[in-house]
Amino acid sequence: MSILHIVNKSPYEKNSLDTAVGFVKNGDTVLLIEDAVYAAAKGGSVAAKLDGLDVSVLGSDLAARGIAEDRLIDGVSVVDYSGFVDLVEAKDSTQSWL
Amino acid sequence: MSILHIVNKSPYEKNSLDTAVGFVKNGDTVLLIEDAVYAAAKGGSVAAKLDGLDVSVLGSDLAARGIAEDRLIDGVSVVDYSGFVDLVEAKDSTQSWL
Amino acid sequence: MPDVKKLMYVNRRAPYGTIYAWESLEVVLVGAAFDQDVSLAFLDDGVYQLTRGQSTEGIGMKNFSAIYSALGDYEVTRIYVEKESLEERGLTLDDLQHLTWEDEDEDWAEKESIRLVDRAELADVMSNQDVMFNF
Amino acid sequence: MPDVKKLMYVNRRAPYGTIYAWESLEVVLVGAAFDQDVSLAFLDDGVYQLTRGQSTEGIGMKNFSAIYSALGDYEVTRIYVEKESLEERGLTLDDLQHLTWEDEDEDWAEKESIRLVDRAELADVMSNQDVMFNF
Amino acid sequence: MKFTIQVNEGPYQHQAADSAYNFVKAALEKGHDIFRVFFYHDGVNNGTRLTTPPQDDRHVVDRWSELARENEIDLVICVAAAQRRGIVDAGEAERNGKDATNIADGFRISGLGQLIEGAVQSDRLVVFGD
Amino acid sequence: MKFTIQVNEGPYQHQAADSAYNFVKAALEKGHDIFRVFFYHDGVNNGTRLTTPPQDDRHVVDRWSELARENEIDLVICVAAAQRRGIVDAGEAERNGKDATNIADGFRISGLGQLIEGAVQSDRLVVFGD
Numbered sequence: 001m002s003i004l005h006i007v008n009k010s011p012y013e014k015n016s017l018d019t020a021v022g023f024v025k026n027g028d029t030v031l032l033i034e035d036a037v038y039a040a041a042k043g044g045s046v047a048a049k050l051d052g053l054d055v056s057v058l059g060s061d062l063a064a065r066g067i068a069e070d071r072l073i074d075g076v077s078v079v080d081y082s083g084f085v086d087l088v089e090a091k092d093s094t095q096s097w098l
Numbered sequence: 099m100s101i102l103h104i105v106n107k108s109p110y111e112k113n114s115l116d117t118a119v120g121f122v123k124n125g126d127t128v129l130l131i132e133d134a135v136y137a138a139a140k141g142g143s144v145a146a147k148l149d150g151l152d153v154s155v156l157g158s159d160l161a162a163r164g165i166a167e168d169r170l171i172d173g174v175s176v177v178d179y180s181g182f183v184d185l186v187e188a189k190d191s192t193q194s195w196l
Numbered sequence: 197m198p199d200v201k202k203l204m205y206v207n208r209r210a211p212y213g214t215i216y217a218w219e220s221l222e223v224v225l226v227g228a229a230f231d232q233d234v235s236l237a238f239l240d241d242g243v244y245q246l247t248r249g250q251s252t253e254g255i256g257m258k259n260f261s262a263i264y265s266a267l268g269d270y271e272v273t274r275i276y277v278e279k280e281s282l283e284e285r286g287l288t289l290d291d292l293q294h295l296t297w298e299d300e301d302e303d304w305a306e307k308e309s310i311r312l313v314d315r316a317e318l319a320d321v322m323s324n325q326d327v328m329f330n331f
Numbered sequence: 332m333p334d335v336k337k338l339m340y341v342n343r344r345a346p347y348g349t350i351y352a353w354e355s356l357e358v359v360l361v362g363a364a365f366d367q368d369v370s371l372a373f374l375d376d377g378v379y380q381l382t383r384g385q386s387t388e389g390i391g392m393k394n395f396s397a398i399y400s401a402l403g404d405y406e407v408t409r410i411y412v413e414k415e416s417l418e419e420r421g422l423t424l425d426d427l428q429h430l431t432w433e434d435e436d437e438d439w440a441e442k443e444s445i446r447l448v449d450r451a452e453l454a455d456v457m458s459n460q461d462v463m464f465n466f
Numbered sequence: 467m468k469f470t471i472q473v474n475e476g477p478y479q480h481q482a483a484d485s486a487y488n489f490v491k492a493a494l495e496k497g498h499d500i501f502r503v504f505f506y507h508d509g510v511n512n513g514t515r516l517t518t519p520p521q522d523d524r525h526v527v528d529r530w531s532e533l534a535r536e537n538e539i540d541l542v543i544c545v546a547a548a549q550r551r552g553i554v555d556a557g558e559a560e561r562n563g564k565d566a567t568n569i570a571d572g573f574r575i576s577g578l579g580q581l582i583e584g585a586v587q588s589d590r591l592v593v594f595g596d
Numbered sequence: 597m598k599f600t601i602q603v604n605e606g607p608y609q610h611q612a613a614d615s616a617y618n619f620v621k622a623a624l625e626k627g628h629d630i631f632r633v634f635f636y637h638d639g640v641n642n643g644t645r646l647t648t649p650p651q652d653d654r655h656v657v658d659r660w661s662e663l664a665r666e667n668e669i670d671l672v673i674c675v676a677a678a679q680r681r682g683i684v685d686a687g688e689a690e691r692n693g694k695d696a697t698n699i700a701d702g703f704r705i706s707g708l709g710q711l712i713e714g715a716v717q718s719d720r721l722v723v724f725g726d
Binding site: 001002003015019022023024025028092093094095096097098 | 322324325328330331
Binding site: 476550562 | 608
């Protein structure tokens, strides 16, 4: 069964993303919201942690933090809250890595 | 002037200790309280970060977490709240790395 | 929807520094009455919740560590502890409480509740859950 | 005790995810009336507070980023930004707002408020403060 | 689809309450059911009617109350967590000898079983916290 | 020596309020002065009289009130932070049209200037938070 891994903490401040990516299996998606969106910014030292994963980022949290979409690492999908709801529906369960 | 660097977060969860130790100068003391006391436990992967620093640990927080004093890395001083107050008095200022 | 769901309580925080560990345990105790298929996972700083010898007189907070050993009586018998989290913290299973449960089907034989698993194994278990509770 | 103290506001958190950045800024604005020797430090995720182009309509929260550019008017003229924190996050000064103040003693010449410092330099500045505020 | 939402943090200090609200609103707009929103830990502080946020900021508590009124959402505050943090309705005030209440419109106080029930009865549990 | 203490988190959720209390008590026992305890951010939630913690746990709010009564400690709640979180005294209730108050004995609500003043007037500021 597939999991939506929700991460909401800055990867520079907390270990949540580090742990979360260790639990991602084929078919899972990582959704970055709140301060976790910084993880998907190009040039950041943590960006490589997302390599090869299916990653979505909440667009309104990106905009709030001034991260333009062209500053995102390749392959990341930007979703709105409606897309967030769709992801929850599409996966069999959710795990919030608080 | 000397600083008392107060760290209260687990070094395995947050980056506070990492940053704090980068700011320690000669004459400063690092005081570990609350979940930060785990940093001073022998065998932990972060213990080396305290090498060469003047480190105190709050004894009641150690006891709450079941860390016996003989499980502490060498050179760490155990203080009670009265000792915490003395440290604040002895240093010129305090910086809480929240 | 199945009558019985697989519920996992995912514990990633140290005790006392925040209340999440204790209020999470309160959910587990209440949840035991719901006859679901329950397991607990302890990883990251969550492994600290299970350490022996906690003594909270000095900080004036309630010591709830003894309650973990009563989980068997609540029919909570599967407690996953992540190996990598223990090792990173310099801990072994000997540093944790010895948690057991009594198997009614085998003449109340005492069995181990804690299952030491590595991250990949725990990820497999997690992927088979219907619901994860996060605190 | 000196009449004028050196006060430093130490900012280490990203904006919006928590309120610390905003409520810290509120302290700075109120504190400006006290005629003390004030500086601000931005390090770790605190450097994100100063980024350009923040737009909060989508999350429904108040956008306070414009207020940083008014700090000069509050006579807050020394804003330390830690180099290592910027680099770790793939940021440069160009990603931050351009913060200035006008020097009354030099015919209101416009001057830079932001001082890019490395960790060792910031540690030196910090060791000369009387009080650090932490949020 | 049927969702239960758990909110672990209070208003303003953390974005969790905002994210949860925006998620619930989007789910409703897409025609999903919100079986319950369960407020736990400091999340119980979402349910006090005594807040007065600045006029240029959102009103987190009123937003929940309106959402509950317009969509008949079940907003449940955990009683044990509420007692620790001082969120009180008329029943709790009487039981615990308190001289005031502060619960907001549309919220009710109940037990932790409501969270488990929500998780079991819903298709998905989504947790927002710190 | 003269101390001002800042508390950034509410009762029970984080240990900060406990650590601050234990520090203040120890400082008083050693003969130091506590110029002020300033409650900011969620720290303002330390000042509600509506909590009813379990009987086998400490009562964080009452402990502050007793400390203030016995030692004449100035416990100040930030007004801006309190408005966001719903901590209300009689004056605030009237100003903001609230039908109840919840402030605990020994606390008073005032402005952020009280924090700056505390830092300037004291020998040390010690901050407890998350």
